[in-house]
Amino acid sequence: MxxxxxxxxxxxxxxxxxxxxxxxxxxxxxxxxxxLGPNGAGKSTTLRMLCGILDPSGGRATVVGFDVxxxxxxxxxxxxYMTQRFSLYEDLTVEENLHFYAGIxxxxxxxxxxxxxxxxxxxxxxxxxxxxxxxxxxxxxxxxALVCATIHRPPLLFLDEPTAGVDPVSRREFWAHIHRIAxxxxxxxxxxxxxxxxxxxxxxxxxFRGTLLDIGTxxxxxxxxxxxxxxxxxxxVAQAMDLLESHPAVDEVAPFGDRLRVATLGGVDPIAxxxxxxxxxxxxxDAREILPNVEDxxxxxxxxxxxxxAVR
Amino acid sequence: MNRMLxxxxxxMIQARRDRLTMGMMIGIPIIQLLLxxxxxxxxxxxxxxxVYDQDRSAESRGFVRRMEATGFYAVVxxxxxxxxxxxxxxxxxxxxxxxxxxxFGAEVESGRRAQLQLVVDGSDPQVVASATNxxxxxxxxxxxxxxxxxxxxxGQPVAMPTQLIAMxxxxxxxxxxxxxVFIVPGxxxxxxTMTLVMFTAMAIARERERGTLEQLIVSPIxxxxxxxxxxxxxxxxxxxxxxxxxxVGSWVFDVPIVGSVGLLYLLSVFFIAASLAVGLFFSxxxxxxxxxMQMSFFFLLPNILLSGxxxxxxxxxxxxxxxxxxxxxxxxxxxxxxxxxxxxxxxxLRAELIWLAGLTLILIVVVSMRFQxxxx
Numbered sequence: 280m281x282x283x284x285x286x287x288x289x290x291x292x293x294x295x296x297x298x299x300x301x302x303x304x305x306x307x308x309x310x311x312x313x314x315l316g317p318n319g320a321g322k323s324t325t326l327r328m329l330c331g332i333l334d335p336s337g338g339r340a341t342v343v344g345f346d347v348x349x350x351x352x353x354x355x356x357x358x359x360y361m362t363q364r365f366s367l368y369e370d371l372t373v374e375e376n377l378h379f380y381a382g383i384x385x386x387x388x389x390x391x392x393x394x395x396x397x398x399x400x401x402x403x404x405x406x407x408x409x410x411x412x413x414x415x416x417x418x419x420x421x422x423x424a425l426v427c428a429t430i431h432r433p434p435l436l437f438l439d440e441p442t443a444g445v446d447p448v449s450r451r452e453f454w455a456h457i458h459r460i461a462x463x464x465x466x467x468x469x470x471x472x473x474x475x476x477x478x479x480x481x482x483x484x485x486x487f488r489g490t491l492l493d494i495g496t497x498x499x500x501x502x503x504x505x506x507x508x509x510x511x512x513x514x515x516v517a518q519a520m521d522l523l524e525s526h527p528a529v530d531e532v533a534p535f536g537d538r539l540r541v542a543t544l545g546g547v548d549p550i551a552x553x554x555x556x557x558x559x560x561x562x563x564x565d566a567r568e569i570l571p572n573v574e575d576x577x578x579x580x581x582x583x584x585x586x587x588x589a590v591r
Numbered sequence: 592m593n594r595m596l597x598x599x600x601x602x603m604i605q606a607r608r609d610r611l612t613m614g615m616m617i618g619i620p621i622i623q624l625l626l627x628x629x630x631x632x633x634x635x636x637x638x639x640x641x642v643y644d645q646d647r648s649a650e651s652r653g654f655v656r657r658m659e660a661t662g663f664y665a666v667v668x669x670x671x672x673x674x675x676x677x678x679x680x681x682x683x684x685x686x687x688x689x690x691x692x693x694x695f696g697a698e699v700e701s702g703r704r705a706q707l708q709l710v711v712d713g714s715d716p717q718v719v720a721s722a723t724n725x726x727x728x729x730x731x732x733x734x735x736x737x738x739x740x741x742x743x744x745x746g747q748p749v750a751m752p753t754q755l756i757a758m759x760x761x762x763x764x765x766x767x768x769x770x771x772v773f774i775v776p777g778x779x780x781x782x783x784t785m786t787l788v789m790f791t792a793m794a795i796a797r798e799r800e801r802g803t804l805e806q807l808i809v810s811p812i813x814x815x816x817x818x819x820x821x822x823x824x825x826x827x828x829x830x831x832x833x834x835x836x837x838x839v840g841s842w843v844f845d846v847p848i849v850g851s852v853g854l855l856y857l858l859s860v861f862f863i864a865a866s867l868a869v870g871l872f873f874s875x876x877x878x879x880x881x882x883x884m885q886m887s888f889f890f891l892l893p894n895i896l897l898s899g900x901x902x903x904x905x906x907x908x909x910x911x912x913x914x915x916x917x918x919x920x921x922x923x924x925x926x927x928x929x930x931x932x933x934x935x936x937x938x939x940l941r942a943e944l945i946w947l948a949g950l951t952l953i954l955i956v957v958v959s960m961r962f963q964x965x966x967x
Contacts, residue, residue, distance in 0.1 A: 330809050331809075332805070332808050332809050332964065332965055333965060334965065352811055352964075355809055355810060356811040358809070360806070362802065362805065362806075364801075364802035364805075366801075366802050366803045366806035367803075368601065369801075370604075370605050370608045371601065371604055371605070375604060379597055379600070379601045380806075380810075381597075382593055382594060382596065382597025382598075382600070383594055383597050383598070383807065383810045383811075383812050384594075384810060384811065385593055385594055385811065386593070
């Protein structure tokens with residue numbers, strides 16, 4: 280079966296600004312695919328091109344089998360789209376919002392009457408059905424927005440920074456829900472700059488300054504960087520940071536409460552390195568190696584880009 | 592159809608919940624009506640005139656030529672009955688009619704008092720005053736000329752009426768020349784222009800501002816379904832406002848409705864649609880609600896000044912009149928004044944309706960060309 284999303288050399292310029300440059304990837308069916316990158320990296324622009332609401336300046340993409348530039352309306356019938364702004368009508372009630380979006384997606388009156396209570400029930404929104412949406416808390420708004428975006432049960436769901444401004448508990452619940460949707464066969468593409476969220480995706484694409492830096496499962500992406508990380512305690516944190524940062528094998532030093540978190544590249548043993556560098560100076564009291572995470576991988580990629588940029 | 596109805600249904604709920612908008616829909620018409628009705632109370636040239644010459648003598652033709660020479664009257668045609676005068680006035684082909692009775696020339700020749708009649712359309716009081724005064728002085732001037740001529744011919748004074756040609760003015764349609772009668776129907780058009788253009792212009796800008804437009808663009812709804820769904824509820828708003836103004840107008844200002852109310856309601860849909868199309872056009876240009884509001888007010892000004900609402904259209908220089916023909920209000924004023932004040936019929940208003948329908952069609956085409964379901 281064909282992949283629901285195929286992007287080939289996708290580019291987008293806004294005047295002189297290149298927002299997205301030559302981005303290619305495939306998303307498989309039932310997968311949660313994360314587009315990861317800092318603000319302004321081109322994640323949302325990529326998503327909007329895939330939704331058929333922004334024409335690519337170069338390259339092409341097919342979504343659920345339709346070319347996004349040639350048949351955007353066919354694409355739109357088969358996708359759900361939710362942004363961080365939630366796009367709810369704040370002056371409508373919870374139920375009215377759902378009825379409205381169901382109508383917009385062409386569900387008939389009878390279908391709406393059946394579908395809307397079902398979905399309200401499933402999202403735990405039944406008790407709040409008559410509440411004006413603007414008075415809901417962030418977490419509830421997010422939940423409602425997701426139900427609105429999926430009321431037509433699309434095979435493909437786009438989420439643009441869906442958890443921005445939502446409390447940690449609601450975020451966890453939200454992700455649990457996304458995994459339920461995906462295991463039922465829906466393909467999900469989500470943009471985020473939260474690294475903990477990135478680790479919940481099946482596969483990730485790292486986007487930085489409009490270009491795709493790496494793509495793979497969180498494990499693959501971390502492995503490819505050959506990063507090792509340790510946490511150390513030292514007598515003088517500021518001095519220790521200065522000493523470590525100038526070492527070529529060190530990718531990043533970050534203060535972590537009263538301790539330091541040190542990441543090394545090229546598989547260099549971080550504990551040995553720390554002991555060697557700090558042995559004569561502030562000293563090392565307690566050192567422990569920990570598993571690297573997606574954030575380490577992302578920081579390593581951004582640093583490597585910056586170094587290459589400087590060489591160029 | 593389902594999608595379009597969903598949009599219309601949502602617009603209605605939103606309008607109902609928004610207290611400020613609701614207040615404006617009802618408040619603007621009443622406040623404006625009272626303001627304009629009490630406050631407004633201007634030279635006229637080239638008033639379209641028809642001549643009902645039952646005499647066809649050298650004297651009658653001479654009088655018509657002198658009328659035209661003043662620059663006040665432009666003779667646009669000749670008619671053969673009072674009915675035809677009525678038709679010409681209701682279709683606005685003429686504002687003034689000169690009636691010359693049979694044997695007018697012979698009477699003047701024989702030195703007897705001769706009678707002329709000037710029929711003026713009273714639905715625009717400013718025209719009435721100017722038209723009547725000028726005609727009266729023309730009659731007086733010709734009378735004294737004739738007296739002098741006769742004096743010179745005969746070489747001695749003769750017994751003659753002091754004024755040989757008597758002008759009898761008659762005002763049709765608004766005999767008391769009350770400004771309110773003229774202003775109130777016009778105000779229906781002005782208020783509808785103001786509120787309908789503004790509401791529709793803001794309706795799409797608001798979605799853009801709040802980010803919900805992106806959500807609509809990404810759905811399979813068609814541009815036409817979205818735009819039509821957005822304006823349908825406001826047609827109802829237009830009718831409510833119109834009813835309000837006419838009811839309060841007849842109650843406070845005692846403005847009679849001469850013609851068919853049914854016809855007025857039927858034909859007003861042409862104007863309401865045109866105004867909504869203008870609003871939609873602005874909404875494709877405006878990025879924010881504030882810009883939409885500014886455009887609407889900018890649009891309102893020429894409507895008030897050029898449409899004939901405040902200043903007689905007949906008195907405007909030609910370029911201003913050309914410009915005013917692209918304003919829906921210019922045409923609607925003729926429709927509503929025609930029906931309310933003169934009891935005009937559908938056939939007599941056909942030209943204005945064709946204009947309104949044409950303007951609407953052009954705007955809708957431009958809007959659906961401009962409104963692309965894309966973000967840039």
